[in-house]
Structures are given as structure tokens and as C-alpha cells.
Amino acid sequence: MKDWTTLGPLVDLQNEVGKRYDVGEERLALFLVGGDVYAIGDLCSHAEASLAEGELFDMEVECPRHGSSFDVTTGVPKSLPATTPVPVYEVRIVDGVIQARSKDSA
Numbered sequence: 514m515k516d517w518t519t520l521g522p523l524v525d526l527q528n529e530v531g532k533r534y535d536v537g538e539e540r541l542a543l544f545l546v547g548g549d550v551y552a553i554g555d556l557c558s559h560a561e562a563s564l565a566e567g568e569l570f571d572m573e574v575e576c577p578r579h580g581s582s583f584d585v586t587t588g589v590p591k592s593l594p595a596t597t598p599v600p601v602y603e604v605r606i607v608d609g610v611i612q613a614r615s616k617d618s619a
């Protein structure tokens with residue numbers, strides 16, 4: 514996802530509650546934390562699970578399946594069993610609309 518891609522209105526996000534967006538084959542999990550939006554890959558790197566369905570604690574989302582925690586700012590797993598980072602996306606808000614692109618597209 515190299516180009517900025519519109520995901521939806523910012524008002525769709527609830528504070529510290531994950532929301533999944535599908536863009537073609539890519540799945541993103543977005544989190545609103547204190548007015549800032551963070552986006553990582555939704556698919557847990559350990560097995561089939563949606564990180565958007567996990568609970569957020571101190572900027573880390575806990576996978577709902579086996580409990581690995583991922584830093585929502587870096588995509589890095591902070592606890593086992595996951596060991597591989599998930600993708601990270603840049604996010605911007607344009608006129609109240611969320612846009613994202615792959616982190617390495619800058």
C-alpha cells in the first residue's frame with residue numbers, strides 16, 4: 514500500500530478500541546489513542562487472528578487467540594508466542610478522514 518489510501522471517517526474509531534479495515538489483500542488494524550491514530554497489520558504473525566479484536570494496554574495490543582502483545586507504534590511483538598513483527602502504516606487525517614500507507618513508502 515504505497516500510496517495514501519482512504520480508510521474512512523475518523524469518527525468511526527473509538528478510543529482504545531481496535532477497528533479492522535480491508536484494502537485489497539491487506540488487512541489493517543487501527544487504534545485511536547488519545548487523539549492519535551496508529552495502524553498495524555491486522556493479521557497476527559503467529560497464526561490466524563485479528564489484532565483489531567485484541568485489547569489495548571499501554572500502546573500494546575494483545576492478540577485475542579494466544580496472547581502475544583504487539584506494540585502498535587512499531588508492530589514488534591513484545592511477548593511470545595509471536596516472534597515476527599507485523600507491518601506498520603503511516604496514518605494521516607485529512608478533513609476528518611483517515612488515510613494510511615505503508616511505513617516504508619515515505
Ligand code: FES
Nearest residue numbers: 557559560576579
Ligand atoms: S494467533 Fe496471535 S499469538 Fe497466536
